Amino acid sequence: MASKSNNEKPKRKGLSSGVVERLSLYLNCLLQFKESGYKYVSSKEIGFCTGINPAEVRRDLIKIGSVGKKGLGYPVNELVKVIQKSLRSETPEKVALVGAGNLGTAIAGFEGISRHGFKIEAIFDIDPNKIGKRINKIPVYDVKYLEEVIKKKNIRIAIIATPKEAALEVFQKLVAAGVRIVINYTDTMIKAPPGVKVHNANPVVEILHTLYFLSKAED
Amino acid sequence: MASKSNNEKPKRKGLSSGVVERLSLYLNCLLQFKESGYKYVSSKEIGFCTGINPAEVRRDLIKIGSVGKKGLGYPVNELVKVIQKSLRSETPEKVALVGAGNLGTAIAGFEGISRHGFKIEAIFDIDPNKIGKRINKIPVYDVKYLEEVIKKKNIRIAIIATPKEAALEVFQKLVAAGVRIVINYTDTMIKAPPGVKVHNANPVVEILHTLYFLSKAED
DNA sequence: CTTTGTGAATATTTTCACAGCT
DNA sequence: AGCTGTGAAAATATTCACAAAG
Numbered sequence: 183m184a185s186k187s188n189n190e191k192p193k194r195k196g197l198s199s200g201v202v203e204r205l206s207l208y209l210n211c212l213l214q215f216k217e218s219g220y221k222y223v224s225s226k227e228i229g230f231c232t233g234i235n236p237a238e239v240r241r242d243l244i245k246i247g248s249v250g251k252k253g254l255g256y257p258v259n260e261l262v263k264v265i266q267k268s269l270r271s272e273t274p275e276k277v278a279l280v281g282a283g284n285l286g287t288a289i290a291g292f293e294g295i296s297r298h299g300f301k302i303e304a305i306f307d308i309d310p311n312k313i314g315k316r317i318n319k320i321p322v323y324d325v326k327y328l329e330e331v332i333k334k335k336n337i338r339i340a341i342i343a344t345p346k347e348a349a350l351e352v353f354q355k356l357v358a359a360g361v362r363i364v365i366n367y368t369d370t371m372i373k374a375p376p377g378v379k380v381h382n383a384n385p386v387v388e389i390l391h392t393l394y395f396l397s398k399a400e401d
Numbered sequence: 402m403a404s405k406s407n408n409e410k411p412k413r414k415g416l417s418s419g420v421v422e423r424l425s426l427y428l429n430c431l432l433q434f435k436e437s438g439y440k441y442v443s444s445k446e447i448g449f450c451t452g453i454n455p456a457e458v459r460r461d462l463i464k465i466g467s468v469g470k471k472g473l474g475y476p477v478n479e480l481v482k483v484i485q486k487s488l489r490s491e492t493p494e495k496v497a498l499v500g501a502g503n504l505g506t507a508i509a510g511f512e513g514i515s516r517h518g519f520k521i522e523a524i525f526d527i528d529p530n531k532i533g534k535r536i537n538k539i540p541v542y543d544v545k546y547l548e549e550v551i552k553k554k555n556i557r558i559a560i561i562a563t564p565k566e567a568a569l570e571v572f573q574k575l576v577a578a579g580v581r582i583v584i585n586y587t588d589t590m591i592k593a594p595p596g597v598k599v600h601n602a603n604p605v606v607e608i609l610h611t612l613y614f615l616s617k618a619e620d
Numbered sequence: 621c622t623t624t625g626t627g628a629a630t631a632t633t634t635t636c637a638c639a640g641c642t
Numbered sequence: 643a644g645c646t647g648t649g650a651a652a653a654t655a656t657t658c659a660c661a662a663a664g
Binding site: 443444445455456459460462463467469470471472473474475 | 622
């Protein structure tokens with residue numbers, strides 16, 4: 183997806199960038215296997231589903247405390263729980279979403295977010311037709327209450343999905359409100375001030391990245 | 402963003418996965434520098450903007466035929482062109498988009514797509530209110546004409562941004578119509594039949610990936 | 621003095637191959 | 643038989659550090 187900035191050095195503890203990415207992929211596969219009624223899944227099957235080498239799958243799973251049974255594979259339900267636990271932070275994280283346009287609404291509607299232990303607590307927009315309503319059960323507030331709501335709910339993570347013109351202004355407000363982690367889904371590049379983490383996550387980057395490889399691959 | 406599946410082995414020629422991803426990031430930065438009126442940008446500046454080590458920036462740029470001037474840096478306009486050229490395939494690629502909901506509309510509206518040399522030629526939906534209209538100048542067709550339109554326009558790449566229930570059915574139709582590269586933006590995992598490339602690009606994966614790192618990082 | 625381009629050193633990732641369990 | 647877990651090898655990626663150029 184989209185892009186990904188690799189400016190995270192696994193400082194002291196925790197999983198490396200690639201591992202987390204792959205764990206998310208495994209989780210997606212596993213949830214599908216689960217829906218199909220599988221009880222056990224082998225590293226080979228996960229590997230086939232994700233395109234990742236089975237040995238690497240096993241190594242990754244060991245890192246998060248794997249529960250594999252030799253000769254059988256991994257119990258789907260248990261493995262799902264273990265991956266979810268290792269991906270999610272201690273307490274389910276509260277997230278604010280700014281922009282209830284097409285992208286914002288799409289993000290608000292994605293099941294995966296809650297499935298992975300994050301929760302969008304508030305949406306902000308400037309459109310009077312949207313303010314006061316709910317999108318996927320999440321309340322939409324007027325942007326002018328952004329600081330107030332974020333402070334009251336003690337939210338530290340935000341996703342910007344506004345038109346690109348608004349991105350910078352919104353960012354300033356978010357930081358002023360105490361947000362420390364921002365995913366910027368607009369075309370505008372935001373530079374992080376000290377103490378704030380910004381990820382410029384333009385989905386187009388991921389599409390391009392994908393297209394590049396898929397169209398170059400020869401087999 | 403989204404996610405990224407690393408099941409691309411740089412078969413014979415071409416750039417490795419990481420390089421392409423970083424080139425996209427550089428391009429985004431450079432376009433911003435350009436807008437700000439910069440004529441030359443150094444690897445240090447690009448590195449600062451993207452969070453990537455300047456030496457790595459230089460190595461990457463060399464791979465695509467860099468045009469750096471010692472003591473000065475890289476001429477922004479030229480470098481933008483070189484990166485664009487190396488990221489884009491020979492001829493600008495035609496892309497079909499299925500699903501004119503929130504995510505689909507958001508994708509159709511992203512500037513980055515055309516900026517990088519791809520063009521969405523057709524959008525498909527089932528909603529009579531959308532069919533026959535245009536989204537960001539791209540015509541919206543009834544899904545029942547999917548095969549016809551795609552064959553006529555000779556489109557080989559498609560993005561699925563439908564509700565997840567429709568994903569599998571749409572996928573079958575796309576393949577039947579001759580599409581060989583699919584980016585699946587739904588929660589449904591699609592397994593690729595031989596000869597077809599599928600990338601399951603759920604944007605949530607990238608969000609989670611980002612949140613994980615940003616919330617773990619200590620400095 | 622600034623910055624590129626790059627050899628060499630280092631670190632990380634990925635894959636192979638097999639011992640050992642069920 | 644089939645599969646995990648893992649040491650060891652191979653392949654990649656990243657960073658350092660400096661010579662050469664403007």
